[in-house]
Amino acid sequence: MPLPFTTLDVFTTTKYLGNPLAIVHLPTSSSSTLTQPQKQSIAREFNLSETVFLHPQSPAQKESRIWQIDIFTTFQEVPFAGHPTIGAACYVLGRLADNGKCGNGVVEGTILTQAGSIPISLPPSSSSSSSSSSDSKKIEAKAQIPHNFHVHSSPFPRSSSQSLFPALASPSHESALRKSAPIVSIVKGMTFILVEVATVEALEALSATVAEPGIGLDEGWAPSLVGMYFYHRVASAGTGEGVETAAATATPKAEVMELRTRMFCEGFEDPATGSAACTLACYLATTEGKNLKVRIVQGEEMGRRSEIGVEVGLGEGREVERVELSGSAVEVMEGRLLQIG
Structure with missing residues (x-):
């Protein structure tokens, strides 16, 4: 049929x-x-x-x-x-x-x-x-977006990122990388290594690798798809409209953050990854303790520019309460x- x-x-x-x-x-x-x-x-x-x-x-x-x-x-x-x-x-x-x-x-x-x-x-x-x-x-x-946000106990070391992506080991980009990167799941089965790079040049220097990260997840979280999500903070554009949550009637306005990203998984690069964008937005919101409205541009290097929106609302205990993904x-x-x- x-x-x-x-x-x-x-x-x-x-x-x-x-x-x-x-x-x-x-x-x-x-x-x-x-x-x-x-x-x-x-x-x-x-x-x-x-x-x-x-x-x-x-x-x-x-x-x-x-x-x-x-x-x-x-x-x-x-x-x-x-x-x-x-x-x-x-x-x-x-x-x-x-x-x-x-x-x-x-x-x-x-x-x-x-x-x-x-x-x-x-x-x-x-x-x-x-x-x-x-x-x-x-x-x-x-x-x-449904979420069971979890930061795994063992981060991904900088040396492992450099082994998979040799451009990050070069003298011109080595200083753009943090000592380690968090390994984070948005739900069981969808996990991302969130690698922040300090310069857009380091982001642009990356190329796809066929090697897999080979990480260990916390008990009960395997098996899972695992991708490496690189991001660069372009700007913080002040505050936007409030993000509604059940935690309070009047919720603080969400800070607006602009990012450039790239995602590599299973030997290829993805032009746009909404699950990774949600994972990253949740991680940034919880570590900074504030509601976030994130605007992400991904796929530029592939010639397939993508524009992704994510809003994260936190509860009173800074736990992730609401994740809204938007796009055309x-x-x-x-x-x-x-x-x-």
């Missing part, structure tokens, strides 16, 4: 920038359900950082605006990833807006992932603009998978 698919470029409003994503519609017949190996083969065929498999909705899910997705890299299924979540949110909510089922207000729904339920929304400006021609449709979505997406291609072997 042929399976329809759509590709989008995520975290951008311009086609052929951002991070590409394929969304494959799973069969409506239970007798035609794809196996895990078949899904993995399809993800390898697309050869993108992630591929989403969109389940058919039950009548109750349609009524409640609930969509279930599976997320696969080219190597494995993952419980959560940022750019598939934002891409899927733009795709499913954009179609509601196209069909006139939301009026001109905020469009809301829920995406179900292995990491949990993710409330998603389109702001009024995005939902009203989505009614334009599909050739130029650009949509921005927000997602309330634009549809690029549509087609059918002709035969599933």
Whole structure:
């Protein structure tokens, strides 16, 4: 049975920038359900950082605006990833807006992932603009990200970063690196080594490596996808709008921080990594003890500039209470998978 698919470029409003994503519609017949190996083969065929498999909705899910997705890299299924979540949110909510089922207000729904339920929304400006021609449709979505934020006990030493990325061992960049980097999970199964570099030149000097970090996670947190997320602080732009949390009626305004980042995992570089962006934003918010609104530019060095937004709200004990990921997406291609072997 042929399976329809759509590709989008995520975290951008311009086609052929951002991070590409394929969304494959799973069969409506239970007798035609794809196996895990078949899904993995399809993800390898697309050869993108992630591929989403969109389940058919039950009548109750349609009524409640609930969509279930599976997320696969080219190597494995993952419980959560940022750019598939934002891409899927733009795709499913954009179609509601196209069909006139939301009026001109905020469009809301829920995406179900292995990491949990993710409330998603389109702001009024995005939902009203989505009614334009599909050739130029650009949509921005927000997602309330599930989190089980955890900083692992053993950091990643500077010498290991330099071994994997020799450019950081050169005399011109060695001083740009801290003595160690924290290893942090946003949820079980999604872990990142957060490596801060002091100069943009050191960030630009990096190149992909096929070697894996080879780290040890705290008990109960393995197995996990592990990526190395490099970041450079571009600017701190004062405070923005308040981040709402349940901890207090009046929440301090969020400081706005601008970052440049790069992410390497499984031998390749990723143009945009929403899960890593959420992990980093949570880490910076908790270590600095303040609500943060982070604006991230990633993928510049690949020629696929991506713009990622993350807002983190802390509770009274400085614990992570709310994580909101935001970004745009634009549809690029549509087609059918002709035969599933």
